Amino acid sequence: MDHFYLSLLLAFVSLVTLTTFLVFYRHVSRYSGSALPPGRPGLPFLGETLEFLRSGWNGHPEKFIFDRIHRYSADIFKTSILAEPVAVFCGAAGNKFLFSNENKLVTAWWPESINKVFPSSLQTSSKEEAKKMRKMLPQFMKPEALQRYIGIMDHIARWHFSMGWEGKDEVIVFPLAKRYTFWLACRLFMSIEDPDHVARFADPFNVLASGMFSVPIDLPGTPLNKAKHAANFIRKELRAIIKQRKIDLAEGKATATQDILSHMLLATDDEGKHLNELDIADKILGLLVGGHDTASAACTFIVKYLAELPEVYEGVYKEQMEIAKEKAPGELLNWDDIQKMRYSWNVACEVMRLAPPLQGAFREALNGFIFNGFSIPKGWKLYWSAHSTHRNPEYFPEPEKFDPSRFDGNGPAPYTYVPFGGGPRMCPGKEYARLEILVFMHNLVTRFKWEKMLPEEKIVVDPMPIPEKGLPVRLHPHAKA
């Protein structure tokens, strides 16, 4: 169905943009001193949108990037995606340039479908307040703030494994991983723990997640339209939870540290002002969205690689069993345990090098500028791609080889390993994701070994990487000591 809407959209966009496109290119080549980056805008109407999407649908999003790196330039090339002229920045220097020029030469840009689902905090508050809120976000998600949640994560993980995995011969990993990360988010962001309440949120949430990156046609029944309704429903629920929490905090029935919502409600900005209720609802929604499919994709690919690489599984198993053996019966994981999971985290990092949950992200040029001698016009969209460095032998020798030791010592060179982005827009959920992934790995390997039921299962990237059938595996529980 989505492909039908895609055709409709492309036909529509073609008409609207043909004139703009021609005028734009003529204007740029006449007035800019330097040449535009090498590359081609593709078909007049479609640009290279289909090639870009198709390489992901075929499971090789890196192909779009590397074909053009080889054809045009290792540093930058131009293309056109969804009727927008796009400059793709490649390599460590390209990443560094985009990450360190945030709000100077470039700013965040999202495809139209995202803007429609999240009209952003601009509707609820001023641009300045939205900016302040973004500045405060990392403070709720930094390691010191998250340490106290590790036991809760382990508690939920145990519950999740006993309900979803134990006693089963076969499971499908991706939906289970999604259930795990969503349950954790509901508990840690808002203290929702009851599985029925979590499930009530999960349905609209899945609708939201699948419509967010869809074709931007907002008509009854389109994925985008459904996503907008789902987002409004979730916002309404969130506001009710926030209102109740304010009352509970005032009456001493809730604590300041019980979850991220309490932190946000009690935090003040530089001028001592509390955050606006609507902004908090938007930010919690943003965190739920940001952490939804990304961390579950990472967990799913960890299961996949550990099934394929028995020696890597053994290393993780050994590390996690050493930690488990030190614990008293029933004792939950803590911060010290997490620090001991070095090898496991190296494995997770190597998984995210080869299968980054997000392939890259867009920016927009705030003004015209020159990069590597090429002119980038104001308003052009810019794209950084994790693959341009992750699969580059210059930064990662034998890039196709799974080698967790790449992350020993100081690890990869700056700006080469970027699954979480970089600069001021680097993923604020990075540390949270690290904790939930490690807690997942601990609970998984201390319970099971497993094998893939579809050894050649295809990977589809749309926009996250997912095994086409969700990764069915056969479980082999460890004998109880």
Ligand code: HEM
């Ligand atoms: C393995 C898991 C994850 C990966 C690989 C990941 C990756 C990323 C990347 C690449 C970006 C975009 C950076 C850019 O625009 O350049 C991003 C943004 C974001 N992530 Fe994550 N993320 C993960 C988990 C999470 C989690 C668990 C949360 C929430 C708890 C989260 C919340 C966000 C938010 C709110 C943004 C938008 C930040 C902004 O625009 O300023 N992410 N993430």
